[in-house]
Amino acid sequence: MTQVTVWNEFRHERQNDTVAAVYPDGIHSVIADALDEAGFETQTATLDEPEHGLTEAVLDDTDVLTWWGHAAHDEVRDEIVDRVCERVREGMGLIVLHSGHYSKPFTRLMGTSCSLKWREAAETERLWVLEPGHPIADGIDEHIEIDEAEMYGERFDIPAPDTLVFTSWFEGGEVFRSGCCYRRGNGRIFYFRPGHETYPIYHNESIQRVVANAVAWAAPDDGPTPTFGNAEPREDIDTSDERSVH
Ligand code: ZN
Numbered sequence: 001m002t003q004v005t006v007w008n009e010f011r012h013e014r015q016n017d018t019v020a021a022v023y024p025d026g027i028h029s030v031i032a033d034a035l036d037e038a039g040f041e042t043q044t045a046t047l048d049e050p051e052h053g054l055t056e057a058v059l060d061d062t063d064v065l066t067w068w069g070h071a072a073h074d075e076v077r078d079e080i081v082d083r084v085c086e087r088v089r090e091g092m093g094l095i096v097l098h099s100g101h102y103s104k105p106f107t108r109l110m111g112t113s114c115s116l117k118w119r120e121a122a123e124t125e126r127l128w129v130l131e132p133g134h135p136i137a138d139g140i141d142e143h144i145e146i147d148e149a150e151m152y153g154e155r156f157d158i159p160a161p162d163t164l165v166f167t168s169w170f171e172g173g174e175v176f177r178s179g180c181c182y183r184r185g186n187g188r189i190f191y192f193r194p195g196h197e198t199y200p201i202y203h204n205e206s207i208q209r210v211v212a213n214a215v216a217w218a219a220p221d222d223g224p225t226p227t228f229g230n231a232e233p234r235e236d237i238d239t240s241d242e243r244s245v246h
Contacts, residue, residue, distance in 0.1 A: 002219045003041045005062040006032040007054065009069040010046040012197045019197045027068050027195070030202045031097075031211060035066075038212035047072055052080050059083060064093035064215045067100045068195065076104050085109055089185030093218025095211065098195035101156075106191065109184050110158055116176070117153035123171035125149035125194065127178055136165045136179065136190065136213045144206045150196035152176045158191070166210075168193060179210070181217075186226070188218040 008028035012019040023030060028044040036042045043061075045053025047069070059065075065084065069076070081104040088094050088109060096106045101114045125146040129137045144166075153174030159182070166179030178193035192210060194201045201207055 088187035091186035
């Protein structure tokens with residue numbers, strides 16, 4: 001069974017009454033409950049736990065890590081970021097949510113600033129499915145509509161995604177690449193935009209479905225472990241035609 005670790009900064013929920021009203025037990029518990037119900041084996045980890053809850057043992061038991069952070073990206077220790085990025089390259093899936101675009105693991109794995117435009121005006125967002133046959137869009141209508149969302153707008157300074165599954169339109173006129181697939185090493189990465197902390201977006205069933213689909217998509221396969229470096233020939237190479245170098 002796919003094992004998921006749901007990581008959350010878990011500061012806004014403890015410091016801000018508006019956020020606590022939407023996510024009394026934290027964003028991570030809502031996401032973890034939804035993934036649990038979707039049939040994944042789920043655990044949670046948060047910033048203020050020792051090693052941010054991401055010990056070697058936890059990551060060894062993690063097929064897919066989901067990441068929500070916003071105000072404390074800088075407090076994530078670099079050695080833990082190293083550990084997460086190394087596990088991604090080895091094959092662990094990574095689902096980066098909303099303001100996680102500025103997280104250390106995501107910016108490092110992308111190699112770009114991951115900057116964007118934003119506006120908090122409780123406007124409508126419509127996420128259009130660009131790839132209806134893609135497993136991450138499974139069970140989703142032609143679009144998902146969110147009544148009240150924070151706007152993220154282009155340009156989003158990311159590398160061109162391998163596959164762009166969703167594009168968002170916002171009431172104020174901007175558009176945004178809101179569902180982006182990547183590979184880094186053996187690992188799969190999905191960036192998914194919705195999820196501002198003051199709106200009940202992770203309670204939305206379609207959003208929960210996309211996150212669950214993304215976890216299933218990002219879970220590692222039993223493929224071969226690649227080898228690198230100098231390689232002996234597998235067959236005898238005919239060297240009689242070798243030209244001498246003058
Ligand atoms: Zn936000």
